[in-house]
Amino acid sequence: MPASTLIRREGTLTMERVPLPQIAHTYGTPCYAYSRAQIERQYRRWDSAFGDHPHLVCYALKANATAGVIELLAAQGSGFDAVSIGEVIRAVRAGGDPKRICFSGVGKSRQEMRIALALGIRCFNAESPAELARLNAVAGEMGKTAPVSLRIIPDVDAHTHANITTGLRTNKFGIALEEAFELYRRIPTDFPNLEIEGLSCHIGSQILSIEPFERTCDVVLGFVRRLHEAGVTLRHIDFGGGAGVPYRKGEKELSPEEVVSLFVRRVRAEAPDPDTEIIVEPGRSMIAEAGVLLTTVEYVKKGPGTFDFCIVDAAMTDLIRPALYGAWHEIVQTGPKTPRPGSLPVTVVGPVCESSDKLGEGRMLDPEEGDVLAILTAGAYGASMASTFNSRRLPMEVLVDGSTVTPLRRSAVLEDITEPEIPLGMVKHPPVTPAMLEAARRAGGRD
Numbered sequence: 001m002p003a004s005t006l007i008r009r010e011g012t013l014t015m016e017r018v019p020l021p022q023i024a025h026t027y028g029t030p031c032y033a034y035s036r037a038q039i040e041r042q043y044r045r046w047d048s049a050f051g052d053h054p055h056l057v058c059y060a061l062k063a064n065a066t067a068g069v070i071e072l073l074a075a076q077g078s079g080f081d082a083v084s085i086g087e088v089i090r091a092v093r094a095g096g097d098p099k100r101i102c103f104s105g106v107g108k109s110r111q112e113m114r115i116a117l118a119l120g121i122r123c124f125n126a127e128s129p130a131e132l133a134r135l136n137a138v139a140g141e142m143g144k145t146a147p148v149s150l151r152i153i154p155d156v157d158a159h160t161h162a163n164i165t166t167g168l169r170t171n172k173f174g175i176a177l178e179e180a181f182e183l184y185r186r187i188p189t190d191f192p193n194l195e196i197e198g199l200s201c202h203i204g205s206q207i208l209s210i211e212p213f214e215r216t217c218d219v220v221l222g223f224v225r226r227l228h229e230a231g232v233t234l235r236h237i238d239f240g241g242g243a244g245v246p247y248r249k250g251e252k253e254l255s256p257e258e259v260v261s262l263f264v265r266r267v268r269a270e271a272p273d274p275d276t277e278i279i280v281e282p283g284r285s286m287i288a289e290a291g292v293l294l295t296t297v298e299y300v301k302k303g304p305g306t307f308d309f310c311i312v313d314a315a316m317t318d319l320i321r322p323a324l325y326g327a328w329h330e331i332v333q334t335g336p337k338t339p340r341p342g343s344l345p346v347t348v349v350g351p352v353c354e355s356s357d358k359l360g361e362g363r364m365l366d367p368e369e370g371d372v373l374a375i376l377t378a379g380a381y382g383a384s385m386a387s388t389f390n391s392r393r394l395p396m397e398v399l400v401d402g403s404t405v406t407p408l409r410r411s412a413v414l415e416d417i418t419e420p421e422i423p424l425g426m427v428k429h430p431p432v433t434p435a436m437l438e439a440a441r442r443a444g445g446r447d
């Protein structure tokens with residue numbers, strides 16, 4: 001987290017000018033807090049790194065598609081990378097310009113295509129020949145022409161976690177180069193309702209070294225030159241996302257400036273048209289460091305002797321990255337607290353009924369019931385991957401802007417555990433009445 005966003009003042013951790021324990025007490029926990037200044041700063045870094053080279057920054061919505069976050073980025077002029085029609089619709093509803101939306105994903109349904117065509121999105125990043133044929137048919141039925149890019153497989157190893165590498169032939173994403181070459185040549189004759197817009201690729205996520213992007217440029221620009229020689233022109237090259245952020249002390253981000261200057265330099269030097277528009281799709285880099293997940297300690301429980309358990313009210317349902325990838329997030333006390341000599345490291349776990357429900361291991365925190373902890377660098381792939389497993393409610397989210405805090409969802413109270421299913425009607429489902437909730441609140445507990 002950049003020092004200007006998260007600062008310790010008299011021992012208390014603050015985001016911008018708001019003490020984090022205050023957010024926890026006002027809105028309840030688990031609660032994500034995002035810094036507006038940090039989100040806008042990251043967008044400006046990506047955008048301005050291009051200088052006057054034609055470009056579009058398409059924020060990857062999967063990282064965090066909370067309406068308030070999308071609104072902020074749309075107001076900055078951001079484009080969006082979507083992977084479902086739900087994301088496309090969320091972006092448009094939050095003020096995103098359809099002409100700046102790219103639609104990726106291996107499984108687009110006919111209905112998703114129809115809605116995206118009706119909205120007039122910038123382009124479909126097609127991932128298979130069958131998808132092209134389907135899109136051609138759907139566009140024809142609607143009397144429209146669908147703008148397409150082929151997502152090619154650069155076959156570059158991103159040297160990241162196996163579950164988040166995407167640019168290899170063994171991954172489900174994209175089209176192999178030879179097949180893509182043939183498809184590009186066939187589009188004008190075989191798919192009359194498609195119009196070639198560009199080329200896209202994405203090699204993986206949380207990439208901390210520039211080298212895989214250099215290899216990607218080798219492959220992509222060589223391929224673009226071959227296409228040009230075969231008479232295929234592209235309006236844009238989309239290099240995808242993937243720039244990594246520091247999760248552990250000592251790690252360094254792969255900076256937007258370094259990534260963008262590589263793409264601009266290589267396109268200017270090697271593309272048939274040096275002014276070809278460049279698209280990037282950063283997700284994590286845009287939002288990860290803007291967010292923390294606040295959680296309250298419920299219990300401290302003795303462990304096997306070498307460590308204790310710190311049971312908090314956040315869980316894998318709020319932040320699944322540690323359970324899913326063994327990912328590391330720093331966890332800190334938000335109040336003025338230092339561990340007492342001799343205290344044991346703790347494994348921070350949630351209340352969910354899974355042994356993998358761990359948020360961190362080996363942490364020196366010396367926690368007590370009621371302490372508010374902050375799980376750092378949690379803005380990306382946190383709230384957007386949250387679930388209601390174990391009938392938990394979704395985490396609260398707020399936006400911090402200077403000394404103002406704005407809720408981005410309804411407050412995290414028990415009424416939020418809504419029942420979207422349709423009951424059979426065999427039993428009468430008694431409502432949780434406002435009076436019952438009020439009584440619980442008056443009895444003093446947090447929700």
Ligand SMILES: Cc1ncc(COP(=O)(O)O)c(C=O)c1O
Nearest residue numbers: 060202205241242281282283284
């Ligand atoms: C097509 C595509 N674009 C962009 C992204 C965003 O990646 P990141 O959050 O690593 O920038 C992803 C996710 O890996 C992706 O699959």
Ligand SMILES: N[C@@H](CCCC[NH3+])C(=O)O
Nearest residue numbers: 062164205206321380381
């Ligand atoms: N969800 C992953 C990243 C996947 C990127 C999407 N292809 C994470 O938390 O790191």
